[in-house]
Amino acid sequence: MRTILFAWLIALPAMVSASDFVTLFMERCAEGSRPLNNVNIGKDMLHQMAENATDETLKEAFGKLNSIRIISSDSKRDSRHYFRKADELVREAYADYREVVSVNEQDTRISVWLKEVSDEEQHLILLSLDEEGKFTVITVTGVIDFNSIARLSGSLKDKPELMEQTN
Numbered sequence: 001m002r003t004i005l006f007a008w009l010i011a012l013p014a015m016v017s018a019s020d021f022v023t024l025f026m027e028r029c030a031e032g033s034r035p036l037n038n039v040n041i042g043k044d045m046l047h048q049m050a051e052n053a054t055d056e057t058l059k060e061a062f063g064k065l066n067s068i069r070i071i072s073s074d075s076k077r078d079s080r081h082y083f084r085k086a087d088e089l090v091r092e093a094y095a096d097y098r099e100v101v102s103v104n105e106q107d108t109r110i111s112v113w114l115k116e117v118s119d120e121e122q123h124l125i126l127l128s129l130d131e132e133g134k135f136t137v138i139t140v141t142g143v144i145d146f147n148s149i150a151r152l153s154g155s156l157k158d159k160p161e162l163m164e165q166t167n
Contacts, residue, residue: 021125021139022069024093029085034078039070046142057145065142066121076133083109083129086137090125097125107131119143 022038030036041049043066050062073079090097090113101112113125126138 021090021094022071022137025071025086025089025137028089029082034073034075034081036082037070037072037074039068041068041070043067043142061145064145065140067139067141069137069139071135071137073135079129079133079135082135083127086127086135087111090127094125097123107133 022040026036026038046062046065046068050059053059053062073082090111094113094115097113097115099111100114101110103110108131109127109129111127113127115123117123120143121141122144124138124140124144126136126140128134128136128138130136
């Protein structure tokens with residue numbers, strides 16, 4: 001019994017997906033005194049967004065995704081704390097992901113982690129601390145078109161009603 005439990009505990013980090021990064025981050029790192037915004041967009045909503053998109057590139061990108069989850073903090077002090085915690089968590093619990101992009105400039109830090117499950121399923125974790133001190137985590141699952149990711153994130157930022165939802 002101990003051997004089975006031990007094997008399961010070792011395999012657990014490999015079974016955790018990008019969409020679960022948000023859940024794990026909220027469980028381990030979120031603090032009541034440091035509020036976070038949390039937005040979850042499921043497959044049904046993404047397909048609805050695809051149907052309503054006028055841009056063909058975005059329409060195709062939304063249609064191939066399974067989920068988008070976003071966590072953010074507007075507090076400069078809290079953002080630095082949360083970025084550090086998120087970076088530690090992804091390195092600790094997501095060893096099967098590889099870092100595909102890393103930007104470390106004076107006031108900006110971006111880290112993008114990817115796991116290719118199959119040709120039809122990729123998991124992406126984006127960690128960002130921007131020049132204004134805003135912390136953001138974006139996880140995406142599904143068939144990811146990397147040429148559309150920048151446009152996709154821009155279109156979500158242009159929808160403040162989505163970004164204002166909190167958990």
